[in-house]
Amino acid sequence: MSMEISGGVCAPKGFLAGGIRCGIKPASQKKDLALIYSKSVCTAAAMFTQNKVKAASVIVSQENISDGKLRAIIANSGNANACTGQDGLAAARRMTQLAADIFVIDPVDVAVASTGVIGVPLPVNVIEKNIYALKASLRGDEQGHADALEAIMTTDTRKKEIAVETEIDGKKVRIGAMTKGSGMIHPNMATMLAFITTDAAILPSILNSSLRGAVKRSFNRLTVDGDTSTNDMIVIMANGEAANRIIADEGADYKIFCAALEKVCIDLTRKMARDGEGATKLVTVTVDGAANEEAAEILAKAVASSSLVKAACFGADANWGRVLCAMGYSGADFLPEKTDVSFISKAGTVQVCKNGEAVDFSEEKAKLVLSEEEIEILVKLREGSGKASVWGCDLTYDYVKINGDYRS
Amino acid sequence: MSMEISGGVCAPKGFLAGGIRCGIKPASQKKDLALIYSKSVCTAAAMFTQNKVKAASVIVSQENISDGKLRAIIANSGNANACTGQDGLAAARRMTQLAADIFVIDPVDVAVASTGVIGVPLPVNVIEKNIYALKASLRGDEQGHADALEAIMTTDTRKKEIAVETEIDGKKVRIGAMTKGSGMIHPNMATMLAFITTDAAILPSILNSSLRGAVKRSFNRLTVDGDTSTNDMIVIMANGEAANRIIADEGADYKIFCAALEKVCIDLTRKMARDGEGATKLVTVTVDGAANEEAAEILAKAVASSSLVKAACFGADANWGRVLCAMGYSGADFLPEKTDVSFISKAGTVQVCKNGEAVDFSEEKAKLVLSEEEIEILVKLREGSGKASVWGCDLTYDYVKINGDYRS
Numbered sequence: 001m002s003m004e005i006s007g008g009v010c011a012p013k014g015f016l017a018g019g020i021r022c023g024i025k026p027a028s029q030k031k032d033l034a035l036i037y038s039k040s041v042c043t044a045a046a047m048f049t050q051n052k053v054k055a056a057s058v059i060v061s062q063e064n065i066s067d068g069k070l071r072a073i074i075a076n077s078g079n080a081n082a083c084t085g086q087d088g089l090a091a092a093r094r095m096t097q098l099a100a101d102i103f104v105i106d107p108v109d110v111a112v113a114s115t116g117v118i119g120v121p122l123p124v125n126v127i128e129k130n131i132y133a134l135k136a137s138l139r140g141d142e143q144g145h146a147d148a149l150e151a152i153m154t155t156d157t158r159k160k161e162i163a164v165e166t167e168i169d170g171k172k173v174r175i176g177a178m179t180k181g182s183g184m185i186h187p188n189m190a191t192m193l194a195f196i197t198t199d200a201a202i203l204p205s206i207l208n209s210s211l212r213g214a215v216k217r218s219f220n221r222l223t224v225d226g227d228t229s230t231n232d233m234i235v236i237m238a239n240g241e242a243a244n245r246i247i248a249d250e251g252a253d254y255k256i257f258c259a260a261l262e263k264v265c266i267d268l269t270r271k272m273a274r275d276g277e278g279a280t281k282l283v284t285v286t287v288d289g290a291a292n293e294e295a296a297e298i299l300a301k302a303v304a305s306s307s308l309v310k311a312a313c314f315g316a317d318a319n320w321g322r323v324l325c326a327m328g329y330s331g332a333d334f335l336p337e338k339t340d341v342s343f344i345s346k347a348g349t350v351q352v353c354k355n356g357e358a359v360d361f362s363e364e365k366a367k368l369v370l371s372e373e374e375i376e377i378l379v380k381l382r383e384g385s386g387k388a389s390v391w392g393c394d395l396t397y398d399y400v401k402i403n404g405d406y407r408s
Numbered sequence: 409m410s411m412e413i414s415g416g417v418c419a420p421k422g423f424l425a426g427g428i429r430c431g432i433k434p435a436s437q438k439k440d441l442a443l444i445y446s447k448s449v450c451t452a453a454a455m456f457t458q459n460k461v462k463a464a465s466v467i468v469s470q471e472n473i474s475d476g477k478l479r480a481i482i483a484n485s486g487n488a489n490a491c492t493g494q495d496g497l498a499a500a501r502r503m504t505q506l507a508a509d510i511f512v513i514d515p516v517d518v519a520v521a522s523t524g525v526i527g528v529p530l531p532v533n534v535i536e537k538n539i540y541a542l543k544a545s546l547r548g549d550e551q552g553h554a555d556a557l558e559a560i561m562t563t564d565t566r567k568k569e570i571a572v573e574t575e576i577d578g579k580k581v582r583i584g585a586m587t588k589g590s591g592m593i594h595p596n597m598a599t600m601l602a603f604i605t606t607d608a609a610i611l612p613s614i615l616n617s618s619l620r621g622a623v624k625r626s627f628n629r630l631t632v633d634g635d636t637s638t639n640d641m642i643v644i645m646a647n648g649e650a651a652n653r654i655i656a657d658e659g660a661d662y663k664i665f666c667a668a669l670e671k672v673c674i675d676l677t678r679k680m681a682r683d684g685e686g687a688t689k690l691v692t693v694t695v696d697g698a699a700n701e702e703a704a705e706i707l708a709k710a711v712a713s714s715s716l717v718k719a720a721c722f723g724a725d726a727n728w729g730r731v732l733c734a735m736g737y738s739g740a741d742f743l744p745e746k747t748d749v750s751f752i753s754k755a756g757t758v759q760v761c762k763n764g765e766a767v768d769f770s771e772e773k774a775k776l777v778l779s780e781e782e783i784e785i786l787v788k789l790r791e792g793s794g795k796a797s798v799w800g801c802d803l804t805y806d807y808v809k810i811n812g813d814y815r816s
Contacts, residue, residue, distance in 0.1 A: 053736030053744045053764075083732055083744070085765040118729020119766040228737040230729075307715070308811055315812025321491055321526020321638075328461030329636040336461045336491070356461075357493045358527040397805045403716055404723030 002166035002175075002260040008145030011163035011176040012199035013241040014039045017144040018137030019151030022130035024116070024123060025078035031151035033127060035099065035134050036073045036195055042237035044070035045208040046111065047215055049232035055082035056092035056122075058233060061111040064096065068204030070237050073195055074099040074134075075113035075152050077180070080191075081122040082114075082230040091124040098128055102135045113193050113233050115154055115180060145178065152180040152193055155402055160271040166260040168253045169244040173200045175260055179268045191229035192219065194268060200257055201240035202247040209250070210258045211236050218265035221297065221390040223305045224276035236261075273391035274374075278398030282391065283313050284376040290386035295332040297388040302330030303377060304392035313375065314394035318343060318366035320352040323377060340380040345372035410574035410583075410668040416553030419571035419584040420607035421649040422447045425552040426545030427559030430538035432524070432531060433486035439559035441535060443507065443542050444481045444603055450645035452478035453616040454519065455623055457640035463490035464500035464530075465522040466641060472504065472516045476612030478645050481603055482507040482542075483521035483560050485588070488599075489530040490522075490638040499532040506536055510543045521601050521641050523562055523588060553586065560588040560601055563810055568679040574668040576661045577652040581608045583668055587676045599637035600627065602676060608665055609648035610655040617658070618666045619644050626673035629705065629798040630681055631713045644669075681799035682782075686806030690799065691721050692784040698794035703740040705796040710738030711785060712800035721783065722802035726751060726774035728760040731785060748788040753780035 009017050019034040046065045048058050064070070074095050081088045092112050100107035114122065137147055149159055163176035181192030202210075215234060240246070247253045274282040285304040290296035303309055306326040312319040320341045327334060341353035347368045350361050369375065417425050427442040454473045456466050472478070482503050489496045500520050508515035522530065545555055557567055571584035589600030610618075623642060648654070655661045682690040693712040698704035711717055714734040720727040728749045735742060749761035755776045758769050777783065 051733060051736035052742070053732045080729070083729055083761070083764055083766065085745070085763070118727075118733065119761065121766075228733075230733050230736060307807075311808050311811030314808060317812065319526075321488070324461045324491055325459060325526065325636075325638050328459035328638060334460070337493070353491070353527065355493070356491055358491065358529075395808055395811075397808050399715075400719050400722060400803055400805050400808060403719030403803075404725065 002164040002263055005163045005165045005174065007142050007163050007176060008149065008161045008178055009036055009176040009195060009197040010140055010142060010145040012174040012197045014199060014239045015197045016138040016140050017148040018134060018139060019147035020130060020133050020137050023126045024076050031147065032076055032078045033130065033134055034075045034148040034151035035138060036148055036197065037103065037138060038071055038237055038239045040239050040241065042070050042239045043202055043204045043207050044068060044235065044237045045204065045211045046233065046235045047211065049229060051228050051230050053083065053230045055080055055114055055231040056084060056088035057081055057112045057114040058231060059089060060092040060096060061113065061233060064108045064111055067108070069109055070111055071105050071109040072099050072103065073111045073113065073235055075193060076127065077115050077152050077154050079116040079120055079122045080114050080118045080231050083119040084121055087121060091122040094124050095127060098131045102131055111235050115152060115191055115193055115231055118230060149178045154180065155277055156180050156275055158271065158275045160268055160275060162264055162267045164260050164264055166256055168200065168256050171242050171244040173242040173244055174198065175264050177264050177268060179272060181272050192232045192272065194219065194234040196236040196264065198236065198238045199240065199242040200238050200247065201242065201244050202238050202257065206247050206249065206254060207236060207238055210254065210261050213258055214262040214265040217262060218269040221388065222269045222273055223301060223390065223392045224273065269391050273393050276393035277402045278396040279393030280396055281313055281394045282374045283393055284389055284391055286376060286389045287379045287381065288387045289381040289383060290334065291384040292386040293388055296386040297390065298330050298332035299327045299334060299379065300388050300390040302326045304390040307395055310392065310395035313370065314396050316367050316370035318350065318352050318363065318370060323379065324353065324356065334381055334383065338382045342378045343369050344376040344378055345369045345374060347372050410572040410671055413571045413573045413582065415550050415571050415584060416557065416569045416586055417444055417584040417603060417605040418548055418550060418553045420582040420605045422607060422647045423605045424546040424548050425556040426542060426547060427555035428538060428541050428545050431534045432484050439555065440484055440486045441538065441542055442483045442556040442559035443546060444556055444605065445511065445546060446479055446645055446647045448647050448649065450478050450647045451610055451612045451615050452476060452643065452645045453612065453619045454641065454643040455619065457637060459636050459638050461491065461638045463488055463522055463639040464492060464496035465489055465520045466639060467497060468500040468504060469519040469521065469641060472519055477517055478519055479513050479517040480507050480511065481519045481521065481643055483601060484535065485523050485560050485562050487524040487528055487530045488522050488526045488639050491527040492529055495529060499530040502532050503535060506539045510539055519643050523560060523599055523601055523639055526638060557586045562588065563685055564588050564683055566679065566683045568676055568683060570672055570675045572668050572672055574664055576608065576664050579650045579652040581650040581652055582606065583672050585672050585676060587680060589680050600640050600680065602627065602642040604644040604672065606644065606646045607648065607650040608646050608655065609650060609652050610646050610665065614655050614657065614662060615644060615646055618662065618669050621666055622670040622673040625670060626677040629796065630677045631709060631798065631800045677799050681801050684801035685810045686804040687801030688804055689721055689802045690782045691801055692797055692799055694784060694797045695787045695789065696795045697789040697791060698742065699792040700794040701796055704794040705798065706738050706740035707735045707742060707787065708796050708798040710734045712798040715803055718800065718803035721778065722804050724775050724778035726758065726760050726771065726778060731787065732761065732764065742789055742791065746790045750786045751777050752784040752786055753777045753782060755780050
């Protein structure tokens with residue numbers, strides 16, 4: 001079992017982080033340039049957007065991660081450096097070079113990430129001018145983490161961070177993480193940046209499988225608006241400073257590590273859903289009793305992605321017909337006539353549909369249940385043991401407002 | 409060439425239509441029960457929702473259309489009669505029986521359609537009580553058409569209707585149509601009801617192919633909110649009263665008929681997109697130069713369906729990065745570096761992206777172009793001759809408002 005601790009990405013031993021304002025967001029006083037650095041070389045793994053239109057930072061980071069090693073991550077907000085052609089690629093490479101220069105390391109050991117508006121040239125000169133100020137901002141404590149996190153946020157309204165501690169081989173092992181992302185989030189991943197640090201000693205291939213397993217049940221079950229971004233990236237760096245016996249196979253130590261990493265990723269996923277653009281509610285959709293886990297996931301995703309279901313959640317309207325309707329066009333098989341639906345929150349549970357038909361329920365109680373900030377739509381089928389939860393949010397006036405004029 | 413005429417579904421010879429308020433919408437003074445009737449037996453064809461959760465009316469109409477013949481369509485608004493189990497099926501069959509009784513015809517020659525809230529038992533008794541009043545409302549003129557159309561509308565804010573006249577075999581042939589539908593509209597089709605009448609003489613199998621061809625390039629290229637409903641239905645009845653030589657193969661007469669039918673369907677599709685729930689704009693997305701028509705359609709649909717693109721259209725924000733981003737996750741192949749994007753309206757044309765990168769453009773002019781009520785997003789690729797247009801609308805505050813509390 002892991003327990004939550006403070007410190008974010010600086011909680012694991014040997015990691016520094018920092019963030020400054022360099023001027024990529026000219027009209028804002030917010031930080032826009034972040035750095036995470038490990039004192040020693042790290043085993044690393046990453047996952048990237050599956051969008052065919054990939055930001056320059058995605059292409060460069062994919063190259064740099066291919067040897068399973070990293071020392072640093074440099075990231076900017078305010079500009080996605082996507083749809084920027086050869087100049088964009090050169091700018092992304094320049095960012096890795098600048099970060100490498102200040103530590104006298106190899107630029108292929110630096111990952112680079114960008115988030116913000118698409119199609120505008122990245123002003124890499126302002127990054128260059130401020131690279132030593134960025135280095136000077138590095139700290140090994142919670143403040144360093146907070147500065148870096150602030151510098152990758154765009155329309156985010158909440159800080160999405162966590163650190164946990166667990167025990168492996170009698171040693172304390174820590175995992176720390178930060179994410180940014182609120183709009184354009186959809187399986188698989190989205191304008192989501194997630195940076196995870198750990199002091200676990202672990203082989204690259206094993207780290208890679210643990211990351212893939214955790215992401216499958218967390219970030220890839222998150223939907224905010226159905227759009228999948230050009231810039232999504234999740235990077236984990238493991239520097240081994242916990243001095244545990246190296247995790248080299250999928251044995252008991254691996255399982256402990258995976259459980260802790262999945263906890264981190266699910267926590268961040270829920271925080272991202274709750275911070276969906278304009279969202280007032282975290283909506284968890286759980287499908288249980290499907291033929292298998294894959295079917296449960298497809299059905300739950302369709303419900304969580306439906307604009308009509310999301311708008312009904314905003315209005316606290318127990319319009320369960322939209323739940324069945326979304327399942328019906330999901331593409332997964334299920335028997336409508338063997339479907340039960342309940343709405344659940346800390347205000348209680350209301351069953352609204354049994355065997356695919358309406359049951360009598362109190363509209364007043366349903367309104368109360370759906371007025372909570374965290375609600376769950378629970379769908380029970382009777383076809384097997386497949387179960388999956390997907391996280392999303394409601395669709396609100398503010399979503400439209402935020403996205404109607406994002407660039408202004 | 410066909411020309412537009414008045415009269416709607418009553419424009420073709422031999423058709424009557426009517427509509428009344430029977431009380432399915434208890435809180436409203438609006439009409440809620442419609443009837444369309446042909447004096448003689450009709451060749452008929454239909455297409456239905458692909459949602460696994462099908463309304464009772466869809467199941468019954470699918471059975472009744474299977475012999476390629478119809479005489480009447482009875483339809484109600486205010487209640488979808490979906491997720492209502494065996495009682496719902498019995499209610500739908502009862503509707504066909506009631507309509508059959510007043511004309512002394514076979515109930516299998518009646519199609520039935522319902523639209524409205526899901527999961528609430530249909531009060532078929534109020535239909536029964538008013539069935540002779542419904543018969544009495546039948547007229548062979550534009551007013552009959554207008555009454556029937558009003559009775560199938562729910563959140564629709566505009567009347568969506570058209571009639572055209574063309575010449576086949578030296579005879580005047582007419583096609584008239586009405587649709588309802590604004591939310592929950594998505595390929596393939598949606599809470600869309602479309603009723604089409606024609607006095608053409610045409611074989612059932614040939615009528616069926618002409619309908620499928622027209623729908624492929626019209627209703628199936630319409631998206632409002634990505635949800636696909638339980639109740640979608642499009643029905644065409646052809647009574648042969650134009651006395652043309654029967655269209656029995658896919659020759660010259662067929663081509664004239666298809667062109668007229670496609671014109672009708674595209675016109676209604678555009679009207680539905682413009683009347684999308686909360687929409688302030690009709691957005692046409694055209695992809696030209698794709699490898700083939702299928703790829704063009706997939707790419708255009710992804711753009712027209714993107715919540716981020718739709719919100720940007722609402723805000724008249726030339727955020728073309730979102731266009732490329734949506735194409736990138738569409739699943740269709742294309743070369744981002746060979747992609748041009750322009751925004752077009754009657755205020756002019758602004759090219760915003762060339763070869764996948766930004767071009768200098770006037771933000772002021774772009775704002776003007778995108779502030780029009782009808783805008784087009786034109787994507788040019790250089791991979792082949794595949795071309796497709798898809799119709800959608802913007803995402804607005806009012807969409808959220810309408811759907812946040814639809815049932816109240």
